[in-house]
Amino acid sequence: LQNGAVPGEQGKQEKSVKRGNWGNQIEFVLTSVGYAVGLGNVWRFPYLCYRNGGGAFMFPYFIMLVFCGIPLFFMELSFGQFASQGCLGVWRVSPMFKGVGYGMMVVSTYIGIYYNVVICIAFYYFFVSMTRVLPWTYCSNPWNTPDCVGVLDGNLSSRAALNITQLLNTTQKRTSPSEEYWRRYVLNLSDDIGNLGEVRLPLLGCLGVSWVVVFLCLIKGVKSSGKVVYFTATFPYVVLTILFVRGITLEGAVTGIMYYLTPQWDKILNAKVWGDAASQIFYSLGCAWGGLITMASYNKFNNNCYRDSIIISITNCATSVYAGFVIFSILGFMANHLGVDVSKVADHGPGLAFVAYPEALTLLPISPLWSILFFFMLILLGLGTQFCLLETLVTAIVDEVGNEWIIRKKTFVTLGVAVAGFLLGVPLTTQAGIYWLLLMDNYAASFSLVVISCIMCVAIMYIYGHRNYFKDIEMMLGFPPPLFFQICWRFISPAIIFFILVFTVIQYRPISYNEYVYPTWAISIGFLMALSSVICIPIYAIYKVCRSEGDTLLERLKNATKASKDWGPALPEHRSGRYAPAFSPSTESHLEVQPLQPEKGQSEAAAASPVQGSNGSAHSQDSRL
Numbered sequence: 001l002q003n004g005a006v007p008g009e010q011g012k013q014e015k016s017v018k019r020g021n022w023g024n025q026i027e028f029v030l031t032s033v034g035y036a037v038g039l040g041n042v043w044r045f046p047y048l049c050y051r052n053g054g055g056a057f058m059f060p061y062f063i064m065l066v067f068c069g070i071p072l073f074f075m076e077l078s079f080g081q082f083a084s085q086g087c088l089g090v091w092r093v094s095p096m097f098k099g100v101g102y103g104m105m106v107v108s109t110y111i112g113i114y115y116n117v118v119i120c121i122a123f124y125y126f127f128v129s130m131t132r133v134l135p136w137t138y139c140s141n142p143w144n145t146p147d148c149v150g151v152l153d154g155n156l157s158s159r160a161a162l163n164i165t166q167l168l169n170t171t172q173k174r175t176s177p178s179e180e181y182w183r184r185y186v187l188n189l190s191d192d193i194g195n196l197g198e199v200r201l202p203l204l205g206c207l208g209v210s211w212v213v214v215f216l217c218l219i220k221g222v223k224s225s226g227k228v229v230y231f232t233a234t235f236p237y238v239v240l241t242i243l244f245v246r247g248i249t250l251e252g253a254v255t256g257i258m259y260y261l262t263p264q265w266d267k268i269l270n271a272k273v274w275g276d277a278a279s280q281i282f283y284s285l286g287c288a289w290g291g292l293i294t295m296a297s298y299n300k301f302n303n304n305c306y307r308d309s310i311i312i313s314i315t316n317c318a319t320s321v322y323a324g325f326v327i328f329s330i331l332g333f334m335a336n337h338l339g340v341d342v343s344k345v346a347d348h349g350p351g352l353a354f355v356a357y358p359e360a361l362t363l364l365p366i367s368p369l370w371s372i373l374f375f376f377m378l379i380l381l382g383l384g385t386q387f388c389l390l391e392t393l394v395t396a397i398v399d400e401v402g403n404e405w406i407i408r409k410k411t412f413v414t415l416g417v418a419v420a421g422f423l424l425g426v427p428l429t430t431q432a433g434i435y436w437l438l439l440m441d442n443y444a445a446s447f448s449l450v451v452i453s454c455i456m457c458v459a460i461m462y463i464y465g466h467r468n469y470f471k472d473i474e475m476m477l478g479f480p481p482p483l484f485f486q487i488c489w490r491f492i493s494p495a496i497i498f499f500i501l502v503f504t505v506i507q508y509r510p511i512s513y514n515e516y517v518y519p520t521w522a523i524s525i526g527f528l529m530a531l532s533s534v535i536c537i538p539i540y541a542i543y544k545v546c547r548s549e550g551d552t553l554l555e556r557l558k559n560a561t562k563a564s565k566d567w568g569p570a571l572p573e574h575r576s577g578r579y580a581p582a583f584s585p586s587t588e589s590h591l592e593v594q595p596l597q598p599e600k601g602q603s604e605a606a607a608a609s610p611v612q613g614s615n616g617s618a619h620s621q622d623s624r625l
Contacts, residue, residue: 020221021299031229034384034387034388035291035292035388037233037316044349050328051276054264055261056264057276064278067488068278071492073309073313075489075493079460080293084301085297085399085570086290086297087392088102088400089297093460100456100537104533106532107290107445108392110444111289112390112421113421114425114437114441114444116386117207117428118350119378121206125186126376134361134368135181139177143184147175148175150177152363177362188200193435194432197432199426199429210386214383214387221410232384235377237319240319240323243374251333252335252337253330253333255332257328259342259343278496282497285316287449289388290396295391331356331360337363390417390421394413397413438513450504451534452533511523545560
């Protein structure tokens with residue numbers, strides 16, 4: 001026992017230890033929840049819900065979750081966990097499609113750049129909230145215009161003469177102090193996307209702070225980020241609950257919540273509602289970003305990722321619904337205070353997070369406290385997603401190079417990616433920064449994600465083969481994927497993804513920001529960003545076919561799509577069945593008797609077998625060092 005089992009175990013685990021693993025299963029679940037639950041759950045879902053028929057929207061939303069969200073989530077988790085590789089390494093399953101992995105990296109790069117700028121603006125608001133009176137409370141500041149009418153300004157001497165009717169008439173076209181603070185002070189917004197103006201130094205400082213925080217949390221990869229998520233993934237729920245309790249005790253809160261939940265069943269027949277539901281599920285869960293594959297690759301081989309995918313997906317959607325109560329209870333209170341309809345104060349995106357909600361908070365007693373809590377929650381929600389975006393890029397680079405040196409220097413790779421992300425984010429802190437941010441948000445990560453996901457489904461189910469993939473999952477989990485998931489993966493999910501793609505194209509409208517319409521050249525840049533991730537797929541496929549062996553094009557195609565020899569579980573003791581190394585008959589006869597020989601036999605096989613793939617050599621040697 002002493003000679004056999006203990007040293008054997010150490011040898012087996014060495015590669016896994018070298019690459020890193022989650023400390024325990026809770027770390028993985030919390031990280032994935034933090035990744036999936038982001039700013040969109042707070043600033044996009046509640047608005048979509050009220051716009052698309054209130055409670056009636058929940059019906060298509062949950063149908064899309066069951067038929068598209070959870071199956072895709074399970075597919076990506078099982079894919080990464082089986083191979084213990086990031087979004088590039090997993091494509092040994094069908095090397096021709098490695099361009100999908102590069103596409104995921106490009107998408108994660110774009111999102112990582114602008115997402116941290118949103119976090120930096122939240123940091124800025126968080127810092128300026130540490131005051132006795134919030135700076136966007138009144139209209140008496142140097143940056144305010146004559147059009148400014150604050151919700152509290154009716155009581156001020158200069159406005160005292162205004163009767164309530166005049167105040168309500170101006171409400172239709174009034175600009176609020178929070179909107180002027182956002183546009184004229186925080187952003188100092190320029191008149192055109194091409195007119196960058198100056199860099200807003202306070203935002204640049206906050207961008208530096210947010211990148212430093214992200215880097216420090218990822219300094220030891222999943223070992224350090226796995227500890228941080230105990231706080232970043234759970235505390236937003238504490239804040240949401242505090243804001244929810246405060247919100248529902250306010251006058252008018254019930255009106256706001258009814259506005260959010262009252263079902264308009266006639267809207268269910270509208271295709272746009274279904275399209276919005278499918279898109280929101282798809283983008284909200286973070287499918288096709290590469291993050292899910294990366295996070296799952298640090299799991300233990302036999303972890304039950306089927307259970308995890310259901311827990312995480314449902315938690316994500318429940319959080320969206322819960323956030324709607326928090327947002328609409330306060331908006332209902334503000335609409336009641338102004339004497340207007342809730343639709344007049346409802347907003348989404350940055351407009352909700354940095355204009356409408358902060359303005360509503362000025363009406364509360366001890367408003368700075370609620371403001372600090374709200375922006376702290378936004379920071380944590382953003383950081384949870386940002387950790388995974390950065391880790392996706394770093395893991396892909398380290399796994400691809402795959403030698404001893406880069407694994408040891410992983411911290412420097414993380415630092416390099418963080419510094420690059422900071423420098424690329426600097427233009428987004430200029431006076432035209434918000435235009436560029438919204439351009440990236442609308443184009444860099446929209447239809448390209450849908451294309452990537454569709455090709456991934458087809459490659460795994462039809463090129464690699466659904467039977468092979470189901471056997472892989474059975475070997476990993478001990479049971480094949482349930483029949484429902486098999487049907488979804490092969491037919492229903494790809495069909496829904498295709499529907500989202502068609503819907504996105506039909507519903508396409510050129511982007512605008514408030515009254516500003518983007519020029520044609522800016523929209524062209526947006527399309528180029530979207531194409532830059534998708535174009536990786538055909539370019540790499542052509543390259544791979546050209547480099548493959550074979551006399552005819554068909555032979556080359558077959559060889560390019562065939563799983564490479566080093567595809568399969570990363571650790572030798574998991575490579576059983578069709579992944580088992582070839583043994584000689586003499587070795588096999590020894591295996592039945594002596595417990596010491598399996599390890600030896602495998603090492604001989606590993607040493608004897610020719611090494612395949614770009615980084616396969618590093619892996620087969622590493623596990624034996």
